[in-house]
Amino acid sequence: MVLDRVILIVLDSVGVGALPDAAKYGDEGSNTLGNIAAAVDLHLPNMARLGLGNILPLKGIAPVAAPAAAYGKMASRTAGKDTTSGHWELAGLILERPFPLYPSGFPPEIIEPFEKAIGRKVLGNKPASGTVIIEELGAEHMRTGYPIVYTSADSVFQIAAHEDVIPVQELYRYCKIARQLLRGEHAVGRVIARPFVGEPGHFIRTDRRQDFSLEPPRPTLLDAVMNAGLQVMAVGKIKDIFAGRGISRWIHTHDNMDGVDQTRNFIRESNRGLIFTNLVDFDMRYGHRNDVAGYAAALEAFDRRLPELLEALNEKDVLVLTADHGCDPTTPSTDHSREYVPLLVYGNRIQPVDLGVRSTFADLGATVAELLGVPYDLAGESFASMLMK
Known part of the structure; x- marks a missing residue:
């Protein structure tokens, strides 16, 4: 069954635990969401209802017997932990080599x-x-x-x-x-x-x-959706991350709440295709500043707005919540952390199943393409068959 729209929201830097190779990056023990929940009294009732607490142990956020969404987590196959490669991998592009780093400054x-x-x-x-x-x-x-x-x-x-x-x-x-x-x-x-x-x-x-x-060196999910005659609507810094490629319409945002507003506005339109949103405040304002209380407040603010997005969905819409990397504000580092990212998939046509641990972010790109009925030959293994009722 082909759906009308996928609304893909990246909660920038909301990682859910260190990847097996995290020690190579100095990130052993990082767990952005888990460590925040351990440090403060975190209230996320709406994401908890979807199944957030079923993904990983979270202090104060218990797993639910009947989650409203399909749930799981995803590992990155790209070497690195940056915004660009994380988003590109979500869209089916896995880099063979990481971007260059400059620990001593530029030559x-x-x-x-x-x-x-x-x-x-x-x-x-x-x-x-x-x-x-x-x-x-x-x-x-x-x-x-x-x-x-x-x-x-x-x-x-x-x-x-x-x-x-x-x-x-x-x-x-x-x-x-x-x-x-x-x-x-x-x-x-x-x-x-x-x-x-x-x-x-x-x-x-x-x-x-x-x-x-950089412009992506190869096609991505966004190009596939556009080539199929559907719309790609970008909210926040998505347009910048993909250098404007594969995007029908875009809007920059002032903060997370503006990002929610603009996403909701796009949902209210009737265009078939992909709405791709990045909510950057978690990372930019709080993760990089080791502001645990601010990060927690931003998570709770998004959680309070989540019902508006769910209520705006049509019968054949799907909402996906995920992330692109971690940025654990409880660690001494102010940099991104190499972590699993959460995966919550909600919609009227979606079965609330356990999606397990996906071996690459690109599985999501392949799944989005299949849900939209879009021809797709990029990286990733679709789990759409697990989702459809």
Whole structure:
């Protein structure tokens, strides 16, 4: 039976336990959702009803005898733990080799031509937390006009600039220059614009962040859906992650709640196809800042909005909740963590079965294609036959 729409929501960084190879990444013991639940009194009644507590042991969130959704978890086969490769794998593209990392900063063959192209020196050029480095170098940036360049444990080239010093559109231009330079062996997953405002000691990053990703090297689920004549509607940074490819319509969002609003608006339309949403606040605002209380509050805020999404679904719609990696705020690290991701699949035509542990995120992409009746020859093994009543 072919369904009308799949609404795929990525709860960015909501991992559910360390993968077997997590120690290679320094992430042994990471469990974003489990460790948050152990640290605070977490209330997620709506996700619990779907079967969240059936996926993994969670303090205060017991498994239910009759979950409303199919449930399971997925492992990543791509080497890495970054946003781009996580989303690409969800869409059926598994990378043969990971994106390059720069634990000592970017080499002269990247920085020197970048400085020449923008006509300014750069500050930083090292791995750092975004909020920490703007406090460290923000005043010097305002005095000199030099942009702040930094990276992290992920494959990213990030450029931070005060909006009154380097206007946002100029910052975006710098990012496009960097994107053109970062090719071949230096093809990082994302170049990210990180605008901020305020005064020294009180800097605040704004919501005009923009990601400049590599274009996927091969077709993805999004291309398959579009080629079948269906719509792909992207909410949040999905458009950036896929470099605009395979997307019919898109909208950037200000925060998680705006992401829920825009997803609901797309659900209310009648277009067949895929609604693909990323809710980034869990990762950007709380995971990377080791803010356990803030992360928990964001999870509870989404859980309170979840019934609106469920009630908006049509008879032949399916809602999927998952993630792209972890970012455990309870560990000393402020970087992403290599974890399993949750899998909850809900709809009127869906059997609430145990989907077990999927060996790759790409199984979801294959399943979405089969549910929509879309020709698909990418990575992953569909579990659609387990879902349909």
